[in-house]
Amino acid sequence: MTTLGSSDTWRRPGPTAEQRRADVFIGLAVTAVALFNLTLTASAGAFHLGPPPSWPEQAFWSLAITAPLAVRRRFPLVVGTVVSAAFIVAQVRAAPEMQLATGSLFCAIYTAGAWAADHRRSRQVRAGIIGAIMAWLLLSIWLSIDSVPPDAFADAAGPVPPLLATIVNAVLVNALAFGFSYFFGEMSWVAARREHQLEVQAEQLRRARDEEGERAVMGERLRIARELHDVVAHHVSVMGVQAAASRRVMDKDPARARTALEAIEQSARTAVDELRRMLSLLRRGTGADEGPATVGIERVETLLDGARDAGLTVRFGVFGAPVPLPDSLSQAAYRIVQESVTNTLKHAGAATIDVRIRYLALELEVESTDDGRGGRADRPGAGLGLIGMRERVAAHDGTLETGPRPQGGFRVRARFPLAAHSACQAETAEAAV
Numbered sequence: 001m002t003t004l005g006s007s008d009t010w011r012r013p014g015p016t017a018e019q020r021r022a023d024v025f026i027g028l029a030v031t032a033v034a035l036f037n038l039t040l041t042a043s044a045g046a047f048h049l050g051p052p053p054s055w056p057e058q059a060f061w062s063l064a065i066t067a068p069l070a071v072r073r074r075f076p077l078v079v080g081t082v083v084s085a086a087f088i089v090a091q092v093r094a095a096p097e098m099q100l101a102t103g104s105l106f107c108a109i110y111t112a113g114a115w116a117a118d119h120r121r122s123r124q125v126r127a128g129i130i131g132a133i134m135a136w137l138l139l140s141i142w143l144s145i146d147s148v149p150p151d152a153f154a155d156a157a158g159p160v161p162p163l164l165a166t167i168v169n170a171v172l173v174n175a176l177a178f179g180f181s182y183f184f185g186e187m188s189w190v191a192a193r194r195e196h197q198l199e200v201q202a203e204q205l206r207r208a209r210d211e212e213g214e215r216a217v218m219g220e221r222l223r224i225a226r227e228l229h230d231v232v233a234h235h236v237s238v239m240g241v242q243a244a245a246s247r248r249v250m251d252k253d254p255a256r257a258r259t260a261l262e263a264i265e266q267s268a269r270t271a272v273d274e275l276r277r278m279l280s281l282l283r284r285g286t287g288a289d290e291g292p293a294t295v296g297i298e299r300v301e302t303l304l305d306g307a308r309d310a311g312l313t314v315r316f317g318v319f320g321a322p323v324p325l326p327d328s329l330s331q332a333a334y335r336i337v338q339e340s341v342t343n344t345l346k347h348a349g350a351a352t353i354d355v356r357i358r359y360l361a362l363e364l365e366v367e368s369t370d371d372g373r374g375g376r377a378d379r380p381g382a383g384l385g386l387i388g389m390r391e392r393v394a395a396h397d398g399t400l401e402t403g404p405r406p407q408g409g410f411r412v413r414a415r416f417p418l419a420a421h422s423a424c425q426a427e428t429a430e431a432a433v
Contacts, residue, residue, distance in 0.1 A: 011117040012192050015073040027070025034066045034100035041096045049094040061090035065101045072111040077125050080112035084129040088136050106181045113185020130178045137174055141167055220388040296330035300337050307341050313352040320359030329416055332392040333366045339389055340368035340412045349373055364416040371409040
């Protein structure tokens, strides 16, 4: 039998409201059946314990033994003590109803082991109950030996003396019944404690998963912010060079100076937009991650060459007229494709990946599909990559769609708005004219 040490401090919670209502119904039903069985026993004259007491007393002892079952899980130790005490006294008083009374006693012992909050105390109480009843059994046998009729064992034919056989049989049967009640009560308590431990562990795993997701989000945000920082630093450096050139040719060549100032204006707008995105990310979280490489959408084909070398069949297409993109958006698009390829290689078990870049009127769309196992977002490791994708797309006010395809495989589709960028390009073109 598997038990927990006596030093364990876990206390089993009490029964639910539904369980308490069930106990009341069961207690009332058992009491009613016990009273009915008492009527049948008295009507049949089956008074095995001797002359019975008055009918009201017989009914009282039947009620005292069975009615407490209505609150057995609310007060398991009290019910076990009351039922066992009433059982012994009922036998002393020769109450004739013993079938339901014996079952109630075993149920009370089981409940004391399964539902008592203090398990150490429960063991002590159950041991005391079983010891007291076994002592009473032996005492009643010893007191009744002299009243055994001489011809009581006239048909005995076994090798064991009949009186000894009767005593051993009574003790053995009762010991087995009480032992089973004790054992199953203990096992029920152990099962409840294990269920509690599993719930605690499941909650810890959920918290650890949430914390891991938060760390991944913070790390991804900082990495994106670092990329944006590099972009802003690049534009500011360009602005400095162009401003110096404009200053040098201002008097000699105003046209060239005007062109340089227009470039400064465009770079300033882009830098301010990138700086806004960076600060937004930094306000939302911090973390730690390695510095990013300077990559962009123009390197997607090189990235896919590595996927081909890894054994994937790669299909790649660019649709629409490519337009210049802000560095941070170009990097975000590249990272989307990079993470999609990584997840396909690591988690999907795919043979083919199809990457498409679409330059639409007001959007840049990046789509990656494969023919592997759909639903890999729930597989260990894949979810963190999708978190990074969502953060990158959200940083550019875009939308991300991920999930299994109806025909099999997995799809990642990111859309980035280009309206602001297109307006900036139009203003620059008008200024140049």
